[in-house]
Each structure stands twice: as C-alpha cells, then as structure tokens.
Amino acid sequence: MATANDGKKEIVIIGGGIIGCTSAYYLTRHPSYDPTKHKITLLEASKIAGGASGKAGGLLALWAYPSSLVPLSYKLHKELAEEHGGEERWGYRRVHCGQVDCVGRGISGGRGKGRSVPGKEGEMDGNEESNVSLQKRSKDALNKLRAKGIPKDLDWVSPNSLRAYEEMGDPSTTAQVHPYQFTTSMASLAREKGVQILENSPVTAINYSPDGSSVSSVTYTTPSSNKPQTLPTTTLIIASGPWTPHIYPTAPISALRAHSVTIRPSRPVSAYALFTQIKLPSPFPANKAHSGQIVTPEIYARPFTEVYACGEGDHLAPLPPTSADVQVDESRCQDIVDSVGSVSDELRDGEVTARQACYLPSVQGSSAPLVGFTGSEGEVMAVGHTCWGIQNAPGTGKLVSEFVFEGAGRSAKVKGLDPRNFL
Numbered sequence: 001m002a003t004a005n006d007g008k009k010e011i012v013i014i015g016g017g018i019i020g021c022t023s024a025y026y027l028t029r030h031p032s033y034d035p036t037k038h039k040i041t042l043l044e045a046s047k048i049a050g051g052a053s054g055k056a057g058g059l060l061a062l063w064a065y066p067s068s069l070v071p072l073s074y075k076l077h078k079e080l081a082e083e084h085g086g087e088e089r090w091g092y093r094r095v096h097c098g099q100v101d102c103v104g105r106g107i108s109g110g111r112g113k114g115r116s117v118p119g120k121e122g123e124m125d126g127n128e129e130s131n132v133s134l135q136k137r138s139k140d141a142l143n144k145l146r147a148k149g150i151p152k153d154l155d156w157v158s159p160n161s162l163r164a165y166e167e168m169g170d171p172s173t174t175a176q177v178h179p180y181q182f183t184t185s186m187a188s189l190a191r192e193k194g195v196q197i198l199e200n201s202p203v204t205a206i207n208y209s210p211d212g213s214s215v216s217s218v219t220y221t222t223p224s225s226n227k228p229q230t231l232p233t234t235t236l237i238i239a240s241g242p243w244t245p246h247i248y249p250t251a252p253i254s255a256l257r258a259h260s261v262t263i264r265p266s267r268p269v270s271a272y273a274l275f276t277q278i279k280l281p282s283p284f285p286a287n288k289a290h291s292g293q294i295v296t297p298e299i300y301a302r303p304f305t306e307v308y309a310c311g312e313g314d315h316l317a318p319l320p321p322t323s324a325d326v327q328v329d330e331s332r333c334q335d336i337v338d339s340v341g342s343v344s345d346e347l348r349d350g351e352v353t354a355r356q357a358c359y360l361p362s363v364q365g366s367s368a369p370l371v372g373f374t375g376s377e378g379e380v381m382a383v384g385h386t387c388w389g390i391q392n393a394p395g396t397g398k399l400v401s402e403f404v405f406e407g408a409g410r411s412a413k414v415k416g417l418d419p420r421n422f423l
C-alpha cells in the first residue's frame with residue numbers, strides 16, 4: 001500500500017454502518033490526512049446506520065472480546081464522548097450490568113401500551129399480591145431482594161419475579177451508547193472534515209488492476225442515474241457488515257437475524273443492562289405457545305427514558321439485498337415485549353416505540369472480527385464484528401486509519417484479526 005507521502009489517496013469506504021463511519025472519522029483525524037490531497041468517499045447502499053449499527057443494544061464492556069481490540073476501543077469510546085459531548089449527543093454513560101434469573105408473570109396479550117394484569121397469574125410465588133404493580137412493593141419483598149444480593153436501585157424488575165442477580169460488570173468496566181445516534185454522529189463528524197457520504201449508492205463490484213494485484217476502482221449505482229458509476233480507488237475499506245460476501249465472495253461472513261424493541265417505560269428506570277433468563281409461567285396468556293418456556297432477552301435501560309430489549313436470533317429469513325428490505329416479524333417483537341413485561345411493571349405499562357430487526361455479522365469459525373489488509377494492494381477489510389461491533393468500532397476505525405496511512409495497525413496488537421488468515 002502507498003504510504004502517506006506518496007501523494008494523493010482516493011479512499012473509498014463501502015458501508016455506512018458503525019465500522020464504516022468510525023473508519024471515516026478516524027481517517028480524517030489521522031495526522032497524515034490532508035483534505036487537499038486525499039479524497040474520502042463513503043458509499044452506503046441504503047442509509048447510514050440502517051442495519052445492525054442502528055438497531056443494536058449499545059453495550060460497551062471491558063470484559064467483551066476480542067481482548068486485542070477491547071481495551072483500545074473502550075478507551076476511545078470514553079475519549080470520543082468527552083471530546084464531542086457524547087453524553088448528550090449519543091447517550092454515552094456508565095452502567096451496571098448483571099445476569100438475572102426471573103420467573104415471569106402471566107400477563108395477557110396485547111400490543112403496546114397499558115396492558116392490564118388480570119386475575120391470578122402464573123408461577124409467581126403462589127401469591128396474588130405478586131400480580132400487583134411494582135410500585136406496591138411490600139417490605140417483605142424488599143427484604144427478600146436484599147437477602148439475594150440484588151442491588152437496591154434495580155427497582156424496575158419485580159421483586160417477586162427476581163430469583164437471582166449476578167454482577168457481570170460495574171460502571172468502571174461497563175458503559176453504553178445509543179448506537180444509531182453514535183453512528184450518525186460519527187458520520188456527521190467525518191463529513192465535517194471532508195468525507196463525502198453517498199447514501200442509496202450500493203457498490204456492485206470491486207475492480208482490480210489487470211494483474212489482479214491491487215484495487216483500482218469500485219462500481220456503484222445511484223438513485224439519480226440508471227448507469228453504473230465508477231469511482232477510481234487507491235485505497236478501499238470494506239466495511240459492509242453481513243453483506244460482505246455479496247461484493248467479496250470469499251469473505252467467510254455469515255448473517256443472523258435478530259429482533260428488538262424499544263420501550264418508553266412508565267417511569268424513568270435506573271442504569272442497568274440485564275442479561276436475563278426468564279421462566280415464563282404456565283399458562284402464559286400473552287402467548288400460550290410459550291407457556292413454561294425459558295427465554296433470554298437482554299434488557300438495557302438507556303438514558304432519556306428508553307429501554308431496549310432484544311431476543312434470540314433466527315435463520316428464518318435469509319439476508320435481504322439491503323437493510324431497507326429487512327423483514328420484521330411482528331410476533332417475534334411481541335414475544336420480547338411480553339417476556340420483558342412479565343418481569344417488570346414499568347416495561348409492561350410502558351409504550352413500545354420501535355419494533356425492528358437486523359442482521360448480526362459473524363466470521364465463520366471465529367468469534368473475532370477481521371481487521372487488516374486482504375492481500376490485494378490498497379485493500380483493507382473491517383468486518384464480522386459479531387455481538388460486540390458497537391463496543392469495538394472506535395478501535396477498529398482507529399486501526400483502519402493506521403493501516404491506511406502508516407501501513408500497519410499501531411494502537412493494538414491485532415495480528416490475530418488478520419483477514420489473510422481467513423480469505
């Protein structure tokens with residue numbers, strides 16, 4: 001790859017998810033970036049953060065993986081928040097994180113706000129008191145919680161549902177961002193420093209020199225022209241998430257669909273990210289098919305009175321052509337709403353503000369992403385970030401900028417993420 005002083009670079013980024021946008025951001029912050037000399041274009045097939053990067057939970061953790069990338073990226077998240085007002089702008093804050101075992105209550109079915117809790121319910125404690133709103137916690141229930149080591153301020157999960165709490169992280173090791181706000185902010189900050197961002201512009205081909213050794217251009221389409229466009233490219237960043245095999249067929253990237261919802265709780269809730277195991281009651285009137293099942297939604301309280309919850313993944317719908325075509329299965333979203341409502345009055349009585357789905361990108365045969373050169377001159381790949389792509393995006397973006405301008409990743413030891421080991 002050409003080095004910083006060799007002259008003009010025509011840098012193209014494929015993908016406006018969190019990885020493409022943080023790469024754009026850090027390229028513009030690299031000491032060797034000169035907007036009068038280097039041109040950076042980000043091509044996004046649909047819209048910025050239209051995929052997983054806008055629909056993820058947003059948990060950040062020093063205990064995430066891979067260990068080569070996590071400390072750098074966790075630190076950069078903090079620095080970015082300090083530099084750009086991330087608390088206000090993208091909801092950066094430190095949080096508690098725990099694994100909870102719960103027994104759900106038998107709420108009735110229904111969509112959205114204000115579902116009632118009729119009659120005798122589920123497997124609580126065999127105690128009708130347990131059907132009553134959380135606000136009516138008995139002294140006895142609070143004492144039980146303390147005895148189980150459940151934090152006092154985790155007061156939005158029903159004490160009668162909670163069976164156990166195990167701390168996974170505390171505010172010194174765990175934080176969060178709002179992924180959509182973070183990703184779109186990174187895009188804006190990159191644009192301010194000269195990056196051209198083209199939405200609705202899918203790349204249809206990567207073109208190489210006649211001997212195939214180096215990248216030469218990309219072909220893409222735009223909404224305004226039926227003719228494919230060609231963009232000369234000296235440096236290509238492939239950050240196309242789960243769609244990567246569509247343009248780079250040998251990339252071992254797979255896609256898993258996952259549904260999530262956001263809920264405006266009936267009152268503000270404390271800052272906890274919860275990995276749950278909920279035994280649904282039998283019968284479970286909200287969805288009889290799930291009576292007695294164990295479900296494991298993740299529930300993240302967010303700033304500004306929002307709670308995010310996601311369910312398990314599925315392979316029922318293959319990856320569609322773009323993020324705009326992702327099918328949302330309303331019943332899977334409702335399952336999440338019902339299961340989290342079965343353990344929290346604040347969520348049960350809240351308002352569902354989004355029902356959505358997206359695709360998680362993973363590297364087949366590895367739990368770590370691919371970050372580095374592909375082997376073709378001028379080509380860098382940053383894909384397959386699994387369930388920690390929000391956490392690991394700033395570190396990835398910073399390393400991408402170093403691969404581009406310095407010829408190697410300097411800020412972390414990431415030989416283990418070298419794409420050439422997998423392509």
Ligand SMILES: Cc1cc2nc3c(=O)[nH]c(=O)nc-3n(C[C@H](O)[C@H](O)[C@H](O)COP(=O)(O)OP(=O)(O)OC[C@H]3O[C@@H](n4cnc5c(N)ncnc54)[C@H](O)[C@@H]3O)c2cc1C
Nearest residue numbers: 015017019045051053056057058059203241388389390391
């Ligand atoms: C339910 C769920 C919850 C999650 N929660 C967390 C969490 O709490 N913490 C965490 O760290 N991570 C989390 N993740 C993981 C994280 O969301 C992903 O790892 C991350 O968003 C991947 O980012 P990306 O930019 O690689 O991919 P994407 O967000 O998929 O972005 C890829 C982009 O490339 C574009 N593109 C694709 N092909 C082309 C093309 N040919 N031309 C132009 N553009 C193209 C797409 O349109 C898309 O916008 C979660 C994931 C899921 C599914």
